[in-house]
Amino acid sequence: MKKRLLALLLGGVLGLFALSGCGKPDTVYLDVFMPDGAPALVMAKLMHDENQLGRENVRYTVTAAGSISEPVIQREAAFVLMPVNAATLVAGSGEAYKLISVNTHGNLYIIGRGGAATLESLADDKASLAVVNLSNVPGLTLRHILDKKGIAYSTDGTAVAGAAAYIKLHGIDAENLAGQLEKTYDYVLAPEPAATTMTKKYGDVSILMDIQALYGGEYPQAVLLARSDVYEDAALVEAMLSALEAGEDAAWLANHISDAVTAVGAHMKDGAKSGISAGNMSAAVIENCNIRTLRTADAKAGVLAYVDRLIAVNPKAAAVPQDAFFG
Amino acid sequence: MKRTDGKHAEASGAVKILFNMLYPLITVGAVLLVWYLGSLAAHSAIVLPAPAATLERLLGLLRAGEFWRSFANTLLRSLFSFCLSFLLAAGLGVSSRLFGVFRRLIEPLIAIFRALPTVAVILLLVLWMSPGGAAVAVALLVIMPTLYAALLSALDNIDQPLFDMCRVFGVKRSRILGRMILPMLLPEVILTLASGLSLNLKLLVAAEVLSNTAHSLGAMMNAAKIYFDTAELLALTIVSVVAAVLMEWGIKTAAKPLYRWKDAGGRV
Structure with a gap:
């Protein structure tokens, strides 16, 4: 009797497990990823409106800057906004992802103490310059500028042997920015909005140099990729590009700072805290972020030229993308 | 026959x-x-490259001057931090063995050091020190408590009656140290040295990655990760593992003659 009862009980439990597999299939989402910072502002209005791009299952996620490549490598992202050099390294073949637009065009500034300065004056003083993300777009762009100007520099914070004038570059993480500025460095290359945040935090720190002006104009910093299967849906891609072109109206961002900040914060992955806050945002900062959607047809030449320059600085830092990469 | x-x-x-x-x-x-x-x-070569691609990258690294410079820097830092850890642990261990009050005072500190989260320590040290110094300090803070515990345990395991016997027979302190204490401690110390040195290297490389120490294995790994060069990352990992294993094996093998007396029946 006991054995029969046990058998019935076990059978019931097994049956429950078997039936648990039945039911409604999980919803398939169209995931849109972007890193925290200026790229997140690109999609702020879309996130504020929860724009579904004519579908019902679009999901927006803001990740930490260092984690943006993971959803691309895992093919999780339907759309992803990411640094141009990382995009060429993980998706440059064009097999898994296509570039559909360039969305930020340079937001790097050198901040520091001591009043007006130039790269030449920093070199004459053999100054130390901390660079947020020395190995990536910020550091590579700066090194291209220094190479173009013929200014010697080191990337490990040491003196340059045999040079009368040089700049000592030190790599720092964005998370350490405040601490490094307070204790160690008088000059830092940082992206907006972090640059303005530091000038507000430290009264003696101001924006000294515009990297975009030193570069000679804009450069494609963050690009939007569409997964190949998503790219086949022309209507969806057009819906995304059109929404971005409408949402980046500077007037919307400047007049809805609080809404933009709230939208970005609400979409941070795993409830993490965004580096963007109402306190560090203003119309001037938004303008400094240089947000504008430029479609592939108009952006391709600029991307190729910029990638060539990055490769000239460090051959490992980017890859020449195939034609198939450009949607 | x-x-x-x-x-x-x-x-x-x-x-x-x-x-x-x-x-x-x-x-x-x-x-x-x-x-x-x-x-x-x-x-996907980014997710997991094939062994052949990794081997090719490893051979490329071995031909590169920058690799050997970085490897030497990391090894030297590892040896330096380990020597510091060992000397400090030995001094604290002997003092704790000899003076009970000192032991009671030092043990809460050792427990704190042992419990410190490594990543948090690195982030703090990078603010206070140079990246190279921060990596050395982290290895010291993590390894020293482990060495202290092992050395103190070895010292505690020496029978007190043996000391009493030496005192009764008027044996000189130098002879007690050289003919009794050191030979009894040696096997435990050698094992601790071997495993500690290997662990120290691993910790140091991790600290170098987090503090971005220039011209180091850690910096090379960080760059490989940033540029999605998983083959190079795996190649550098293999180098670290082989170095750690060789150091551990090398110490144990080189030190065997020093405690051959144990196999000979324990005669001093």
Whole structure:
């Protein structure tokens, strides 16, 4: 009797497990990823409106800057906004992802103490310059500028042997920015909005140099990729590009700072805290972020030229993308 | 008869050596096979490159001057931090063994050091020190408590009656130290040195990655990660593992003659 009862009980439990597999299939989402910072502002209005791009299952996620490549490598992202050099390294073949637009065009500034300065004056003083993300777009762009100007520099914070004038570059993480500025460095290359945040935090720190002006104009910093299967849906891609072109109206961002900040914060992955806050945002900062959607047809030449320059600085830092990469 | 015994002994010795080599080779072969199958399943050189691609990258690294410079820097930092840790642990251990009050005062500090989260410590040290100094300091803070505990345990295990006997027979302190204490401590110390040095290297490399120490294995790994060069990252990992294993094996092998007396029946 006991054995029969046990058998019935076990059978019931097994049956429950078997039936648990039945039911409604999980919803398939169209995931849109972007890193925290200026790229997140690109999609702020879309996130504020929860724009579904004519579908019902679009999901927006803001990740930490260092984690943006993971959803691309895992093919999780339907759309992803990411640094141009990382995009060429993980998706440059064009097999898994296509570039559909360039969305930020340079937001790097050198901040520091001591009043007006130039790269030449920093070199004459053999100054130390901390660079947020020395190995990536910020550091590579700066090194291209220094190479173009013929200014010697080191990337490990040491003196340059045999040079009368040089700049000592030190790599720092964005998370350490405040601490490094307070204790160690008088000059830092940082992206907006972090640059303005530091000038507000430290009264003696101001924006000294515009990297975009030193570069000679804009450069494609963050690009939007569409997964190949998503790219086949022309209507969806057009819906995304059109929404971005409408949402980046500077007037919307400047007049809805609080809404933009709230939208970005609400979409941070795993409830993490965004580096963007109402306190560090203003119309001037938004303008400094240089947000504008430029479609592939108009952006391709600029991307190729910029990638060539990055490769000239460090051959490992980017890859020449195939034609198939450009949607 | 003797000749047959001799040949039989030689043959069994050779077979033993062969099997000693064979088992590790089988294990390594199995790991490589799983790795290869995994790379096929991943179908992405960024997620998991094939063993052949990693080997090619490893050979490329071995030909690069920057690699050897970084490797030497990391090894030197590792040895330096370990020596500091060992000297500090030995001093604190002996003091704790001799003075009970000192032991009670120091142990809460040791417990705190042991419990410190490594990443948090690195982030703080990078603000206070240079990246190279921060990496050394982290290794010291993590390894020293481990060495202290092992050395103190070895000291505690020396029988007190032996000291009493030496005192009764008027044995000189130098003889007690050189003929009794050190030989008794040596096996434990050697084991602690071997495993501690290997662990120290691993910790130092991790600290170098987090503090972005220039011209180091950690910095090379960080760059490989940033540029999605997984083959290079794996190659550098293999270098670290081989270096750690060789250091551990090298110390144990070199130190064997020092405590051969144990096998000879424990006669001093």
